[in-house]
Amino acid sequence: MTAVVQETTTMDTHAEEAKWNKISNEEFKIWKKAIPTFYKHISTFKPRLHSNVTNQSRVHKTVVFTDKMFPDVTKGTLTTSVLLALGSDVYEIDVILPIGAHFDSAGNASDVIPQYDAFLKNFEQTKFEPRWKILNDTVEKLYFVNNNGIKFIAVTKGGSVLYFKDEISTAASQYIAESVEAGYSVSVRSDLSSDLSSIVLVTNITKNATEVEKEEATTATNSTTTSIKILDNVDKLGDVKRTIELKDISQCESCKFLKGKDVVVLCDADSTIRFWDLLKPEEEPSLTITDQSEGKLTSFATSTLLPTIFTTGSENGTIKLYDIRLLPQDKDTIDLGKENESLKVIATLSHFDNDSVADIIFSQISACKLISIGESGNVYHWDMSYLFAQDETNGEGNIDDSVVQSECLSFYHTGGFRRVRNVTQKRNTVTSDSIIDDLVCTVDSDDLLTVYIPFTARVETESEESTSNNI
DSSP states (O other): OHHHHHHHHHHHHHHHHHHHHHHHHHHHHHHHTTOOOOEEEEEEEOOEEOOOOSSGGGSOEEEEEOOOOEEETTTTEEEEEEEEEETTEEEEEEEEEEGGGGSSSGGGSOSSOOOOHHHHHHHHHOEEOOSEEOTTSOEEEEEEEEETTEEEEEEETTSOEEEEOSSOSSOSEEEOOOOOOTTEEEEEEEEEOTTSSEEEEEEEEEEOOOHHHHHTTOOOTTOEEEEEEEEESSSSTTOEEEEEEEESOOOEEEEEEETTTTEEEEEETTSEEEEEETTSOOSSOSEEEEOOBTBSEEEEEEOSSSTTEEEEEETTSEEEEEEGGGSOSSOSEEETTSTTOOOOOSEEEEOGGGOOEEEEEEOSSOTTEEEEEETTSOEEEEETHHHHHHHHHHOSOOOOHHHHHHHHEEEEEOOGGGTOSSOOOOTTSEEEOSSSTTOEEEEOTTOOEEEEEEOOOOOOOHHHHHHHHHO
């Protein structure tokens, strides 16, 4: 009898999932309209990693492209590589693309049909060993720099910053975070300035709640302390150039450089954004903005090519694009929840099904492009060319958000969450290449690497076709 009940329950669960998927697919068809979901190129790689980690799917992962470019004209292929951090181990893994991927136009592409067989056979037989190791800590984020003999920088969950060379498996230079007392936890956020000269490191130290406090749903007063450190990345690697100590603020969700390396911005769990002008000695922020209009702010990002542009991402899937030059100069505090308080928003974008914004990455090649990552693992490609062209031709005017959404969402990539249910947090699990436009790599919970280039040409709708035929 028990077996029958279990079988019925399983069938009901599967039927419910099928029904939910059908509804979601129909909603998505309506939502995406003419957004392309075809690929110029897509490939997946499942490396066999030599790791002693148990329950590997729950280990923190982060990935970043290198600058490796090895074209083979005879085989019609291009080999590049990614750095993959799994816990305390860092691997370098080659991936293969069609040779035309690194050309700007199809006219430069090779006529040779790509020959992947030999590469893929070797890939499947290779057991990858970590090339670099971090002792007694976990990698939070990787920065590939290839500058002054340093190949990449690893920021750890404990708040250390480690500098690695190509030929040495341990850190060549480092900033070591101070040890934390028992009963406290640490969270870290960081950013690298666009000129590679500085790193901002934000460390949150929080007192863990006792069992009594958990039962009573209370927390200790002033339980979180936050420090901002600006580290030298040129002369004395890891040397602290400036420290700003903060009290009575919530955990930092994101920190970024703005205007090159002159301004540092923190976004915390209370949806408060603070700006520090590093050219001034003041310890207090020059501007504070509170925005809970879209729920909790979960992400903050800045453009490296347009140094005054920044975005916020919210838990309800809303992304807002701003220009710091449009912020009021006569105020030091703005609360968007109050009457008569507002900011000039360049654009408001949204994820499908209120998918919370886990991360935002600006393109290092095109000033108009950025990608956003949902907590689901889905990746949204945005091209703001349409919006910027409207400003140039029509001046500053209000464009309906739905029009901006449909014109600027250029591609939608479905992440691996439908294949792997027990996904970990998606921050730092997607990377955009700095050489090949639109080339993206994602890493899933089971270490699967997906490398793709979207096909972003739009398909004309029937109404558009008839209009063009009548002209």
